[in-house]
Amino acid sequence: MVLDKIKRLGVPFFQRDDVVQISKDLLGKVLVTNFNNIKTIGKIVETEAYRGPDDKASHAYNNRFTERTKIMYEKGGLAYVYLCYGIHHLFNVVTSKKGSPHAVLIRAIEPLEEIETMLKRRNFDQLKPQLTAGPGVMSKALGITTAHNGMNIMNSNSKIWVEDHHIIIKPKDIIESPRVGVDYAEECASWNWRFRITNNKWMSKAK
């Protein structure tokens, strides 16, 4: 049966220690939300890695532990959703083992299914890359908000999950560049931890 080939990502994927590798591996995977029985689906085309304690761009730099960041210290496979600039809901997946505050920011998807629903959520009347290119607008198109912070996206009954459709992205087809909006992060600002699929028009433009 064809459906058997579509696998929801779980512990073996998210609880590895190398968040940079996980960020790259998420390219080509398929992000799904299912709210009100409507499944909006998109292929991940852009991610960023945030490596907790030693990464000045991470909310968990130097093991900073607050009400907001505590979820990053949980086991890999949980959602970390926070509000940015008072407006935008940014969706991350916590990775590694409990106690290791690593996370991947999902920055853009290529819309695949229920595009009408995504257009409606964004008040767009026609399909263009701006619909889902950028972490804030992607979340809006998928209906993700801070209400979903802490959700276990590996559970078979969760409303957010990631599937493996066996789309292979070769290393040479991955653009590695500095992360967006982290100029304050000193030497970490130059780390090439933003990952995009070469020649994909659905990734975000910013910088």
Add this chain to the structure above:
DNA sequence: CACGGGATCGTCT
């Protein structure tokens, strides 16, 4: 197309 500023509020100091 590039740039500049305003929106808007939770989080941390």
Add this chain to the structure above:
DNA sequence: GACGATCCCGTGT
């Protein structure tokens, strides 16, 4: 009290 892992719209070219 300041600012941010952003976005949108207006202006000018």
